[in-house]
Amino acid sequence: MNEIKKDSTDKQPIQGDLLQNRELNQNAAPTENRQYNNTYYNSGFVNNLENTSEKQSRDISYNNSFTKRIKQGAWVFLAIILVGLFYTSNISTSAKVDNSPAAQEALESHISTTLAPGTRLLSKDGNYVGGDVVINHSSEQQETNLLVWDYAAEDGDYVQIIANGTPLGEPFMIKNKPVSFTVPTTGDIQVVGTHDGGGGITYAVHYGMNNTTYFNGVNQGENNTYTLIRE
Amino acid sequence: MGKILKNFITFSWLLFLGLVLVLAGFSTLMLVFHDIPGMIRTGFAGTTAGFSIFGTLSFVVMITGFVPLFRRCYYIFPWLYPFTTMLMINLFIAALAEFILGQGFSVTDSQRYEITICLMIIMVIICRFIMSLYFKIRPIVYQRDDR
Structure with missing residues (x-):
């Protein structure tokens, strides 16, 4: 100067x-x-x-x-x-919070067939811990599309997807924008909570075979198992 | 009366700008010494707020440059403009480093970590070199006879 x-x-x-x-x-x-x-x-x-x-x-x-x-x-x-x-x-991958009646209902029931994949329900993680889910479906497809995203805040939650004992890639940070996987339509799909960025690991999964979204949560080091059964 | 009001506005904005610059400096230090080392140590990316902070503070600096009453702050303290510019550039570089790390660390993979850290270091070096070159070619010079 x-x-x-x-x-x-x-x-x-x-x-x-x-x-x-x-x-x-x-x-x-x-x-x-x-x-x-x-x-x-x-x-x-x-x-x-x-x-x-x-x-x-x-x-x-x-x-x-x-x-x-x-x-x-x-x-x-x-x-x-x-x-x-x-x-x-x-x-940006960040989405706006959906405050529609369907979103409010999904927040209470933790399941939805009407909300689009990538819907964000909360502005902050709510420390919700869900559990295992058994899914009965009538789809004849061998494989289906699985979408995984964070339905609350993008705060550094990491999960790993394991399909019938086989990891589908490394643990990754879930964001409001869905990540897509191809998984078999029968068997066990595990969502392992690798790292909690704060407020619990809140995630949502959407299965293409029954067009249903499940809003779940898991603690760090634990996992949720989705058992897919063809009727 | 008009002059008193103008001076009051200018000095009020000067105080506000000072707070903004303190925040910019503090944010830069937090990014460089807390957020980035934390990501490298844990291997996980968190919420990257560097660019959000930079954008907010940039708005204040932009307003200061456009509004003549606020711009008087730079005439009162001639060193303030180059100081502000350097501080904001440093904050931008730190925010960009945090962003690169956040993108690279979004997937847990050691090889990806190494590549990301190398990219971040290269980016910081290149950005600071460009900044130095720019101020070498176009130094900010204030002369009293400019007023």
């Missing part, structure tokens, strides 16, 4: 002194666009306006390089904010 200090308080024009000071300052910003007149400024206060209109003096201070630099920086911050808003609205 470079700053030029003036010793003279003389009200006479000192344009020559300004040029001398500029030469001494090796790191000065380009001054080609700076327009000097017979008025000089001392510590930010105008001392002599006799030879310059007040409008001209305002224009000079408005257009100086430092002010321009500040405004350019403000435009950069505005651009960053707009990019952030775009990311939050379009790319």
Whole structure:
């Protein structure tokens, strides 16, 4: 940060002194666009306006390089904010809480056939611990699509999916945006709670074979088993 | 009376801006010395709030730059603008590092951890190099005769 200090308080024009000071300052910003007149400024206060209109003096201070630099920086911050808003609205995995009657009913019953996958029911984890679920279905498909997501806050809950004893990938962080797996339609599907980010591991699973969502919860180190039985 | 009101507004905003900068500095320190080491130590990503904080504080800095009454703060203390700029850039780099770690640590895999940490370190080095180069080419210079 470079700053030029003036010793003279003389009200006479000192344009020559300004040029001398500029030469001494090796790191000065380009001054080609700076327009000097017979008025000089001392510590930010105008001392002599006799030879310059007040409008001209305002224009000079408005257009100086430092002010321009500040405004350019403000435009950069505005651009960053707009990019952030775009990311939050379009790319971010976080979802809004659903407060519809169907969501309220699902929150109480922990099961839903009407809510879409990826529905968020809570703004914060509610320390809910569910249990094992037995699913009877009549689907003739050998495999089905399983969607897993966090129906509360994205607070760093990790789960691992195990299908009939075979892990389907590494433990991963569940978010409001569902993650898809292909699982068999019979057997045991385990959801293992690997890490609790706070407030319990709240997750939801949606099975494509019966189009049903189960809102469940598990403690860290424990698991919930979904037993799929074809009728 | 108008001048008194303008000065009051400017100095009030100056105090507020000071609080914002303290928060920015504190957030940067928390990210660098608490959140990021915590993620690396545990191997799990948590809630990444760095960009949210940066966005909020950026709004205040943006307003300060656009509104002439608020911009006077930078004329009263000429060092304040480069200080603010550097602080916000540091916060952005820390938030970006946290974001990269959060994305990389979202799946538990040791190889992925190593790649993510390397990417984060490279990003920090590159960003700070770009920042240094930029201020070398375009230093922020305030001269008293600018007013």
